[in-house]
Amino acid sequence: MGKAARTTTDRHPPSILHLVKQVQYKAYVRLESVLNPLGVTAVQFRILTTLSTRPNMSSAELSRLYDVKPQTMIKQIALLESKGLIDRRVSSANKRLLELSLTAAGKDALKKLQKDTRALEAELLTPLDGDELEILRGYLTRLLESLSAPNGNHGADIEEFTPEYSRPGVQRP
Known part of the structure; x- marks a missing residue:
């Protein structure tokens, strides 16, 4: 007899980092087609x-x-x-x-x-309604502030191009 299909409750949810990277990659491919x-x-x-x-x-x-x-x-x-x-x-x-x-x-x-x-x-972003967009924007802004703040100093200003910090190897936006 064959293996039974695993139900979604048996699996671990996908990694957030994996999901972010997949969305980023697919959006990047679409962006290149617009810029090309x-x-x-x-x-x-x-x-x-x-x-x-x-x-x-x-x-x-x-x-x-x-x-x-x-x-x-x-x-x-x-x-x-x-x-x-x-x-x-x-x-x-x-x-x-x-x-x-x-x-x-x-x-x-x-x-x-x-x-x-x-x-x-x-x-x-059409799959998201207005409220969901604002929630997503808020979450992403908080994460960006957290990751952009030098020495864990949260609350850094968010700009389209964040200030340059001394961490090597990180491409700045």
Whole structure:
């Protein structure tokens, strides 16, 4: 005789970390499909978004913010510059520093990308009603505050791009 099917009460519930990672991965795949028509990757979208809120950053500042090697950031900057989405210019404060800013085409592309990503977010969240969305947002915000706070200091401000902390190997949003 064959094995009896296990009932859901016999199994352990799935790990929260596993569920979060699966949702993140599936959302990332969908995000890439939204960004792809404009020839931008998720990493490049984040760089464009950062430069829209923090103009005149250097590639070194961006690499520290995202905790990646400067060479990795320079490669992404070169790709964005070749697409005409960002511009590099010599800093007026330090002639050895190149500051990055969005071009007019970069601003236009970012507006379209933001519109498309907001539409994707709305689509991905359709299984949840308004109250559930607010509850989820509250839980995620609390978790992010907890994980973002240096030395366990809860209550850190939540921004789209959290402050840079000294923990190596963690890519910043």
